[in-house]
Amino acid sequence: MRIERSMLADLARGAAFLGSGGGGDPYYSLLLAEAAIERCGAFDLVAPDSLADDALVVPCGWIGAPTVSVEKLPSGHEALAGIRRLEQIMGRPVDAVMPIEIGGGNGLAPLIAAAELGVPVVDCDGMGRAFPESQMAIFNIRGLKACPSVLTASCGALTVIETDDNLTHERIARALSVALGGIAHMVEYPLTGAEARAHAIAGSVSAAIATGAAIREARAARADPFDALAEALRATGLYPHCAILFDGKIVDLERETRGGFSVGRVIVDGFGGHGRMEIEFQNENLVARENGAIRALVPDLITVMDRETADTITTERLKYGQRVKIVAAAAPAMLREPRALRLVGPRAFGLGTDFAPLEELNGMEGT
Amino acid sequence: MRIERSMLADLARGAAFLGSGGGGDPYYSLLLAEAAIERCGAFDLVAPDSLADDALVVPCGWIGAPTVSVEKLPSGHEALAGIRRLEQIMGRPVDAVMPIEIGGGNGLAPLIAAAELGVPVVDCDGMGRAFPESQMAIFNIRGLKACPSVLTASCGALTVIETDDNLTHERIARALSVALGGIAHMVEYPLTGAEARAHAIAGSVSAAIATGAAIREARAARADPFDALAEALRATGLYPHCAILFDGKIVDLERETRGGFSVGRVIVDGFGGHGRMEIEFQNENLVARENGAIRALVPDLITVMDRETADTITTERLKYGQRVKIVAAAAPAMLREPRALRLVGPRAFGLGTDFAPLEELNGMEGT
Numbered sequence: 001m002r003i004e005r006s007m008l009a010d011l012a013r014g015a016a017f018l019g020s021g022g023g024g025d026p027y028y029s030l031l032l033a034e035a036a037i038e039r040c041g042a043f044d045l046v047a048p049d050s051l052a053d054d055a056l057v058v059p060c061g062w063i064g065a066p067t068v069s070v071e072k073l074p075s076g077h078e079a080l081a082g083i084r085r086l087e088q089i090m091g092r093p094v095d096a097v098m099p100i101e102i103g104g105g106n107g108l109a110p111l112i113a114a115a116e117l118g119v120p121v122v123d124c125d126g127m128g129r130a131f132p133e134s135q136m137a138i139f140n141i142r143g144l145k146a147c148p149s150v151l152t153a154s155c156g157a158l159t160v161i162e163t164d165d166n167l168t169h170e171r172i173a174r175a176l177s178v179a180l181g182g183i184a185h186m187v188e189y190p191l192t193g194a195e196a197r198a199h200a201i202a203g204s205v206s207a208a209i210a211t212g213a214a215i216r217e218a219r220a221a222r223a224d225p226f227d228a229l230a231e232a233l234r235a236t237g238l239y240p241h242c243a244i245l246f247d248g249k250i251v252d253l254e255r256e257t258r259g260g261f262s263v264g265r266v267i268v269d270g271f272g273g274h275g276r277m278e279i280e281f282q283n284e285n286l287v288a289r290e291n292g293a294i295r296a297l298v299p300d301l302i303t304v305m306d307r308e309t310a311d312t313i314t315t316e317r318l319k320y321g322q323r324v325k326i327v328a329a330a331a332p333a334m335l336r337e338p339r340a341l342r343l344v345g346p347r348a349f350g351l352g353t354d355f356a357p358l359e360e361l362n363g364m365e366g367t
Numbered sequence: 368m369r370i371e372r373s374m375l376a377d378l379a380r381g382a383a384f385l386g387s388g389g390g391g392d393p394y395y396s397l398l399l400a401e402a403a404i405e406r407c408g409a410f411d412l413v414a415p416d417s418l419a420d421d422a423l424v425v426p427c428g429w430i431g432a433p434t435v436s437v438e439k440l441p442s443g444h445e446a447l448a449g450i451r452r453l454e455q456i457m458g459r460p461v462d463a464v465m466p467i468e469i470g471g472g473n474g475l476a477p478l479i480a481a482a483e484l485g486v487p488v489v490d491c492d493g494m495g496r497a498f499p500e501s502q503m504a505i506f507n508i509r510g511l512k513a514c515p516s517v518l519t520a521s522c523g524a525l526t527v528i529e530t531d532d533n534l535t536h537e538r539i540a541r542a543l544s545v546a547l548g549g550i551a552h553m554v555e556y557p558l559t560g561a562e563a564r565a566h567a568i569a570g571s572v573s574a575a576i577a578t579g580a581a582i583r584e585a586r587a588a589r590a591d592p593f594d595a596l597a598e599a600l601r602a603t604g605l606y607p608h609c610a611i612l613f614d615g616k617i618v619d620l621e622r623e624t625r626g627g628f629s630v631g632r633v634i635v636d637g638f639g640g641h642g643r644m645e646i647e648f649q650n651e652n653l654v655a656r657e658n659g660a661i662r663a664l665v666p667d668l669i670t671v672m673d674r675e676t677a678d679t680i681t682t683e684r685l686k687y688g689q690r691v692k693i694v695a696a697a698a699p700a701m702l703r704e705p706r707a708l709r710l711v712g713p714r715a716f717g718l719g720t721d722f723a724p725l726e727e728l729n730g731m732e733g734t
Binding site: 155156157158159160161162163164165168169171172174175176178179180 | 522523524525526527528529530531532535536538539541542543545546547
C-alpha cells in the first residue's frame with residue numbers, strides 16, 4: 001500500500017485511539033510527516049511477510065513524558081540522525097522502519113525517516129498500542145535485545161547505549177530523556193526481517209489507518225463515530241472486542257510529571273447521576289474502575305474520547321469539564337500470553353490484581 | 368619515569384590531597400592499580416613534551432558522587448572497555464592515557480588501562496586538582512570538545528555521547544552516572560598530543576607522587592608531615608603557595624547526595640576556643656571561612672587532613688569528632704586566568720564573591 005499525504009490524518013486519528021491515552025498527541029508528528037511527504041514524496045507500507053530474512057528493520061519512537069512532548073517541539077531531524085548513526089554501528093543501510101509503538105504520536109514517528117530515506121514502513125509495531133516503558137515491547141517479551149540503541153535530541157545531542165540487559169537499557173534511556181529536556185527520539189531493538197516477521201505485532205499500522213478512516217467517514221455521514229470505531233476495530237482481527245465503558249464528564253484530575261512519566265488519575269461522573277469511573281494512568285491509561293469495580297485492565301486498551309467527535313484525548317490533554325466517552329478494546333493476543341502479562345499486565349504496573357480480559361469483565365463473551 | 372608498584376601509594380596519598388576533598392577516596396583505585404601492575408607489569412610516566420603531535424591521548428576518570436564510590440565497587444573492567452570503544456570510534460589505537468583530574472581516586476583512574484594496554488601515562492591532567500563537573504576541565508576552558516565520550520558501568524553497560532556542547536555533555540553524563548547506580552567511568556576530551564601539550568596541566572602526576580612521598584618520609588623520620596607537604600608542594604612549581612589555615616575538631620557536618628553530587632558543609636571548632644572554620648563543599652571543598660571571613664576560595668585547593676597523620680579526609684569520609692588540620696594551596700596558574708575563573712571560580716559554584724588568591728587572603732605575598 002502506498003502511503004499518501006491524505007492518509008496521514010487517518011493514521012494519526014487511529015494511532016491516537018490505539019495509544020490507550022499515551023504515545024503522545026499525534027498532532028506535531030502529523031504536521032512533520034505531512035511536510036516530509038510534501039518534500040520527499042510518498043512511501044510504501046509493506047507487510048512483514050515481504051521482508052527479506054536478513055533485512056535491517058529499525059523501530060523508531062519517542063521516549064519521555066507526553067506532557068513534555070506537546071510543549072518542547074522536535075527539530076524534525078531526530079529520527080534520521082538516529083537511524084544514520086545506527087547504520088554506522090551496524091555497518092549496513094537500513095531496509096525498512098517501523099513504529100516501536102503504534103499508539104499516539106509514536107505511530108507516526110518513523111514516517112519522516114521513511115520519506116527522507118526512501119525506505120518502506122513495515123505494517124507492524126512493537127506494542128500493538130502504547131506502553132510507558134521500553135522493556136514492555138513485544139521484542140523484550142520475546143527475548144530480543146534493545147541495543148545498540150541511539151537516542152537523539154532536538155539540540156543535536158546523540159547518545160548510543162550498549163547493554164545486554166533490556167531493563168538497564170530502559171533505565172539509561174529514561175534518565176537520558178530527562179537530561180535531554182524530557183523527551184528524545186530513540187531507535188532501539190534493531191531487527192532482522194525474520195525477527196520482525198516472527199515477533200512484531202503485524203497489521204497494526206493499517207489497523208490504525210482503518211479505524212481513523214472509519215471515524216472520519218462516520219462523522220461525514222453524520223453516523224455514530226463510536227459504532228464505526230468499534231466495527232472497524234473488530235474488522236482488523238487484531239483488536240477483536242470493543243466496548244463503550246462509560247459516558248460522562250471529567251470532574252477531577254490529578255496529573256504530575258514524575259521520573260520522566262506523566263502519572264495520575266482522572267475521575268468521570270456519569271450523566272444523569274449514573275455512577276463514577278476512575279482511571280489511573282502512567283503515560284497510558286492502566287485501569288478503569290466503575291464505582292470501584294474493574295471494567296478494563298492493561299494491556300487491554302482504555303481510551304478517553306470526546307463524546308461528540310470521537311477524538312482521542314491523550315492523558316496529557318485531559319482537562320476538568322471535558323465531556324467524554326471511555327472506550328476499551330481487547331489487546332492483540334500476543335500481549336495476553338502469560339510471558340507478556342508478566343511484563344505488561346496489571347502487576348507490572350504495581351496494580352494488585354491479575355489480568356482479566358475486557359470481554360470477561362463486561363460479559364461480552366459472544367461479541 | 369617508570370611507575371613501579373611501590374610508588375602507587377605515594378601517588379594515591381598525593382592525589383588525595385590535590386583532590387581538595389573530592390575525586391573520591393583513592394583506596395579502591397590504589398588496590399586495583401596495584402593488582403594491575405602485579406598482573407601486567409610497570410608502565411611509564413612520560414612528559415607531555417614527549418608526545419607526538421598526532422598522538423591519541425585519552426583522559427580517564429570516574430563521574431558520580433564520591434559517597435557512592437566508596438560503597439559501589441568497580442568491576443575493574445570499566446576503563447579498558449571505555450578506551451576500547453573510543454578506539455573503535457576514532458579508528459585508531461590509543462597512544463597514552465592521563466587522569467582527567469589528578470585529585471582523589473581519579474588521579475589513579477588511568478593506571479589499570481595503562482598497565483593492561485602497555486601504554487604510558489602522561490604526566491599531566493585536566494584539572495590540576497578535582498572539580499565536581501566535567502565542563503570544569505581546562506580542556507573546556509580552552510575550547511576543546513568533550514565528545515566523543517564513553518561511559519562504562521560496573522554492570523557492563525556502555526554509552527557513547529556525541530554533542531558539540533560541553534555543558535550538555537556534562538548534563539547527559541551526570542544523568543547517566545545516576546542511572547548507572549551513582550557512579551560510572553568516563554573517557555572524554557580525546558586529545559591529540561599537540562593539544563595535550565598546549566592545554567593539559569603538566570607535571571601534576573609527578574607532583575602528586577612527590578607530595579605523597581614527602582608525607583610518607585616525614586612520618587618515617589618523625590618530622591612534621593605538614594611542613595613536608597608544604598615544602599614539596601612549593602618545590603613542584605605548580606602549587607606555589609601552601610598554608611595551614613586551621614587546626615581543630617569537626618563539630619558539625621551536613622552532607623547529602625543530591626543530583627549526582629555529594630553536597631554539604633562541615634564546621635570545625637579551633638582547639639582552645641580559637642574560633643571556628645566552616646567549609647562548603649560540592650564533591651570538592653569550595654570555600655573556607657574563619658569566623659565568617661574568607662580564608663580560601665575555589666579554584667585554590669582546600670583539603671581537610673587528619674592532624675596527626677596528614678592523611679587526607681575526602682568529603683565523603685568526613686565525620687563528627689575528627690581532629691583535623693585545614694590545608695590550602697594555590698591552584699595552578701592556568702586555573703586562575705580570567706577565562707578559567709568564569710568556569711571554575713567562586714561564582715561558577717553560586718558563591719556570591721569574586722576569586723581572591725590564597726596568598727592575598729592570608730597575607731602570604733612573600734612566601
